[in-house]
Amino acid sequence: MSPTSNRKMSPVSLAKVVIDDRFWSPRMEVNRTKTIPHQYKQCKETGRIDAFDLTWQPGEEPVPHYFWDSDVAKWIEAASYSLATHPDPGLDALLDEVIEKIAGAQQPDGYLNVYFTVVEPTKRWKNLGMWHELYCAGHLIEAAVAHHEVTGKRRFLDVMCRYADYIDSVFGSEASKRYGAPGHEEIELALVKLYRATGDQRYLNLSKFFLDQRGQKPSVFEREFEHLSPEDARINRHFFDKETGFDTSYCQDHLPVRDQSEVVGHAVRAMYLYSGMADVAAETGDEGLLAACRRLWDNVCRRRMYVTGGIGPSRHNEGFTKDYDLPNETAYAETCAAIGLIFWNHRMLHIDGEARYADIVERALYNGALSGISLDGERFFYVNPLASSGDHHRQEWFGCACCPPNIARLIASLGSYIYSEDATDAYVHQYVSGHGELNVSQGHVKISQQSQYPWDGEIKITVDLHEPREFGLNIRIPGWCREARLWVNGEETQVSPILQGGYARIYRRWRAGDTVKLDLAMPVERVEAHPNVSQAAGCVALQRGPIVYCFEEVDNPVPLHRIVVPRGAQLEAVYDEELLGGVVKIQGEARLMDAADWGHELYRFQPAVMWPYPITAIPYYAWDHRGPGEMRVWIRSL
């Protein structure tokens, strides 16, 4: 294992965390028993698994797609994480079987990619800009690292080391190697994982090489473009806007990474790139990379992020547009992008140690990422709009199936987002009941927590350790919380004097059985967007705790734009066991623009009559589970 000297703290690995949570445990169980089998079935039935047998012949349908490998890889990663918390011999064996297929697809030189082995074998590394070879390699590496970490088996890891060694023999700054960077970033962060798993510095160097290849003039993608046939170049031409110049901002290639300040292009690509930049910065102390990450964070989190943690408003580039442009009904907000935002913020959190990153993880986790999967675990959103006229629904699978296994691996790995440790301190980032085994002040500490989060803000934390020891216990005070109270062993402690980077830091000599009680006030809040967000002007969103709410027509059977929530309206949080698996819903009396009195005129000089109207809002993540109809997050206010 490598040192991670430039990180303020280290994550606590999955195997050391137990989740026993009323909100999350059922979801993880659904993930394990429904989602992961469902996705295996989809991968199997669509040919993605057996494609690794390399038996495909020209003319056969389906033709393996050039990013199929990544879907299987993410499924392996999700299944591996699941094994970490729920041993399952059947799944273990199935993983071994799939991994053998993958291993069998490796070429004598170490290369491993179905499409460019059987479908277009002459085109290996010919179109890095668009053909996802390095992206697929990255996901396979992540899967191999996860499988090794969880099972201790080296088979897949060895295969992927061989592939990574081969890639390292092809790409690099040495005269004997070639230029190039992945059009879809992913391998950068995967190579850092491989470096951490193996300690082999070459993988870190290769990751840094790929980062440094971005933003050159001329672009590496422009250089390779010149060698493409017109047919092969068509997709590059489309995304790189070849008609009006060579603009590779679609894949964040507009500037050298250290010079970037504005989040541009495809949102998932951007998140994976920034995650890789954070990883390399964490390992190398590269201040230029880190400063860029912080500037990019400011840009996306302060100007280009939906209240749900969704990012990338435009369908056109599946990505970013301009500051404060956050349309609702046409919001793209790909599930993978919200997940990528979590990945990146999780990394930034460990470097900078500031709660604002964990706040973003929480915002995306409970809202714009979780919305990507149905309560039954078998249907998925690729696109997560903030308003719908009723024609947008989750699907069982997609031709481009990146999102389903991405949300599966996120949920399966939830344990790794809860706690961190450093030499002197323990950290609690997310409020998920269960416990973590930490190593703090050169000793073992078990931290347990118990709450009804996210529905209730009272959290009980218990410290357990063999003998009393001094250390700091850092408890995140969420950015959404306006009133937090804290008790240590029953005695109230003021929060503000001990607040450091958004955490209440309780430094003391801890003894076994010490308790901390945290009470986060959770009133129903009316969220206002920055005045520059034209699409939210005159509207509020409702939020309670970390949960962002939405209005659905099934609860409010009127055109939703006619509902107005006055400032003074009483809004009440009500836990409903029967609703959507058990949620706190928000109820209250708003006003409704009446159409019945209006008459047949389309325009008139008198405003519509407003009547009292009872409203119900539900958590955004749970929308689209009942009758079809309208949905809105931003509701008119007065």
Add this chain to the structure above:
Amino acid sequence: MSPTSNRKMSPVSLAKVVIDDRFWSPRMEVNRTKTIPHQYKQCKETGRIDAFDLTWQPGEEPVPHYFWDSDVAKWIEAASYSLATHPDPGLDALLDEVIEKIAGAQQPDGYLNVYFTVVEPTKRWKNLGMWHELYCAGHLIEAAVAHHEVTGKRRFLDVMCRYADYIDSVFGSEASKRYGAPGHEEIELALVKLYRATGDQRYLNLSKFFLDQRGQKPSVFEREFEHLSPEDARINRHFFDKETGFDTSYCQDHLPVRDQSEVVGHAVRAMYLYSGMADVAAETGDEGLLAACRRLWDNVCRRRMYVTGGIGPSRHNEGFTKDYDLPNETAYAETCAAIGLIFWNHRMLHIDGEARYADIVERALYNGALSGISLDGERFFYVNPLASSGDHHRQEWFGCACCPPNIARLIASLGSYIYSEDATDAYVHQYVSGHGELNVSQGHVKISQQSQYPWDGEIKITVDLHEPREFGLNIRIPGWCREARLWVNGEETQVSPILQGGYARIYRRWRAGDTVKLDLAMPVERVEAHPNVSQAAGCVALQRGPIVYCFEEVDNPVPLHRIVVPRGAQLEAVYDEELLGGVVKIQGEARLMDAADWGHELYRFQPAVMWPYPITAIPYYAWDHRGPGEMRVWIRSL
């Protein structure tokens, strides 16, 4: 001339109306001295005029387009109307020259179409659905009738009668003739004009034949589609959605015309169709056509029309979508469609005699149609959005140049929209200073009016006639007016007891010099849209008299969505001689959401601070004449 027995009233022809109006006379002068010469120049330089020489050879650029003929036709019509009010020997001679070119392009059998004579001579009548032959014929017929009516010359009329005779020999229900209808309606209304000009019943019958061809099962367009080559059929396939079925609602071919109730498809096509239906109904007393027109009117004017009189919100089909769907920034609202709405309402007015039709003529005329032309008369909007981020500007010409000559012919023919007459009554529909010579109660009556309309609601009307005579003088009380007062020879008369169909009917024995003073109160009104219009929810538009206002960034240098006009805000109308050719602007104090105090958060729980902010609104028709920047019609309200 034919009887028009099914019309309640008859229009007063252009030659009998003199306009001497502070608002309109300068516009008509610009139209005559700038717009019409500019458009001739454009037609000439782009090859549209000389295309009629039929000298085009394969390989030459530009290739005549299959609707070029219609652009020249509308220019001739505009120029002819202009001659009616401003004799101009040079223009008269130029018209003769162009008409000779057109006459020279007529084929021995009477056919007259540049494209299908020189470019694709084998494809005559092969694709009525998309290739605009009958549409071009219709515009040429309208031009010929206008030229004949104004100049008395028969040359062009005779040419077009020959063409119409030829068309009549091709199309019809007789066994020897073929099925078919124009994919772009226009010839239906033109043939009724030709019938009225010549008295030849065949033209009326042919118009009715084309109307009756619509909405058959299978569609006439589907029948012809089967004979098209894949290449020729591509455009039909696109607009008729051939992938999922044969849907010809794009050109109102989804139902027989008498069964239609919903305005669908391409908006200009729809307006020209309904105009033709009204014309045939007026001539034949066809109650089924008339009932359909009234249903369609309800649908468009009560559910699918912008407050500007613009129609057809979607760029996709240049047309209609669904009830109450009126997006602002993406509003298509083609200039030609607003003009078509005027044409159709002008016809409905004469059939039903109700002021609501003249109200729509006024709404579109002063707003969504007039916006189509710049104050200098040489730039044009094709698309008239109700909000702009600053990137939409008028252009000198278009490849598809239907709108510029359409607005030119509308302005040149303004005189025909002002007065009407029937056996016992005179009507004043529009308040344009000048006079009209009417024939009422079997005698001549001159009606003069004097006002500063649309900036002021005080209108003075003077009646002049040789000897006293009893008749009804009907004066429209606009739908926008909440308080109208009336004086006859200085003595006030209550309006409501004499209100008939939206007109104040003053029936008396009129003597020369009798005066009527009408005072239409013109406060600044806040227009509210029907509660079903989601895109206007929480917003108001400002209107004063017939003029709809908009906010431009040049007057209000802030993001316009941040401006809120509270209900109680004092709004003042101020005439500004220097502004945009002299307009009444609206000024007042509104509120502005402040961004300066907000800080760097994207979301927060406290609303933005609101400060008093002075606002200025200008007439919508005059937007985009100063610096670039945002524009909005619907402004937030509280």
